Amino acid sequence: MTEAVHTHGLFKRFGPQIAVAGIDLVVPAGSFAGLVGPNGAGKTTSLSMITGLLRPDGGQVEIDGFDVWRDPVAVKARIGVLPEGLRLFERLSGRELLLYNGRLRGISKADVAQRAEELLHVMDLAEAADKLVVDYSTGMRKKIGLAAALLHNPSVLFLDEPFEGVDPVSANTLTEVLRRFTASGSTVIFSSHVMDLVERLCDWVSVMSAGHIVAQGPLELVREGRSLNQAFLELVGGSRDNGDSGLSWLGRGKEEPA
Numbered sequence: 174m175t176e177a178v179h180t181h182g183l184f185k186r187f188g189p190q191i192a193v194a195g196i197d198l199v200v201p202a203g204s205f206a207g208l209v210g211p212n213g214a215g216k217t218t219s220l221s222m223i224t225g226l227l228r229p230d231g232g233q234v235e236i237d238g239f240d241v242w243r244d245p246v247a248v249k250a251r252i253g254v255l256p257e258g259l260r261l262f263e264r265l266s267g268r269e270l271l272l273y274n275g276r277l278r279g280i281s282k283a284d285v286a287q288r289a290e291e292l293l294h295v296m297d298l299a300e301a302a303d304k305l306v307v308d309y310s311t312g313m314r315k316k317i318g319l320a321a322a323l324l325h326n327p328s329v330l331f332l333d334e335p336f337e338g339v340d341p342v343s344a345n346t347l348t349e350v351l352r353r354f355t356a357s358g359s360t361v362i363f364s365s366h367v368m369d370l371v372e373r374l375c376d377w378v379s380v381m382s383a384g385h386i387v388a389q390g391p392l393e394l395v396r397e398g399r400s401l402n403q404a405f406l407e408l409v410g411g412s413r414d415n416g417d418s419g420l421s422w423l424g425r426g427k428e429e430p431a
């Protein structure tokens with residue numbers, strides 16, 4: 174199995190808080206991989222370290238066999254990233270943003286122009302191409318961010334919550350684009366809380382909980398015949414408290430004033 178991503182003992186702490194507890198995350202090349210876990214599990218911190226945005230306190234990351242922290246230029250040429258809380262150049266139009274990103278990536282003017290038009294069309298942003306990014310909606314920002322991440326045809330694409338705030342029609346468009354991308358042998362890794370989506374799209378899943386990877390492998394093996402949602406709840410201990418303890422005051426009729 175050729176690996177697109179392999180981390181070895183990747184570790185990060187923030188003061189006393191261990192955010193990522195020495196994980197060995199593996200993603201085979203060509204897979205559509207989901208990184209799932211409850212709030213605070215360490216997904217964003219892991220993706221930030223893997224993509225070279227946050228320095229780890231320990232461990233290594235290899236992408237396509239290149240060490241992210243020793244060989245950053247080779248790695249950055251191979252990856253596309255849609256980070257959490259995406260920052261964009263707000264005073265550029267969508268088209269200008271793509272042209273600027275493409276030129277930064279060293280793509281020729283003619284090629285960038287052609288790719289930008291195709292991406293704007295596929296992302297259903299052609300009509301908004303000349304609108305300033307500051308005036309884009311949340312979903313439009315995700316789509317232009319994804320277009321910018323795809324422009325240089327990366328080998329591995331990292332997406333932090335790509336479907337958050339995206340309407341169902343646009344989600345479908347994004348899904349189709351990503352499916353085409355992986356069908357050609359490239360790799361997608363995305364974090365999500367939406368189990369149905371992960372189950373529908375992914376052939377590989379890594380489950381994180383409290384800084385650890387608690388399950389990882391082909392979707393069918395992680396699910397073991399259960400729905401992914403059920404497997405997730407069992408793996409991360411989600412059934413420990415369904416709100417039966419505490420909150421006894423919630424939902425009762427109004428109390429009489431004392």
Ligand SMILES: Nc1ncnc2c1ncn2[C@@H]1O[C@H](COP(=O)(O)OP(=O)(O)OP(=O)(O)O)[C@@H](O)[C@H]1O
Pocket residue numbers: 187190191192210211212213214215216217218219
């Ligand atoms: N800059 C920071 N300073 C201090 N603590 C942090 C920082 N970033 C993350 N953490 C902590 O590290 C842990 C992991 O956070 P992280 O954002 O990676 O989780 P996550 O799995 O992406 O969560 P969510 O699903 O809610 O986005 C959390 O306990 C969080 O409070």
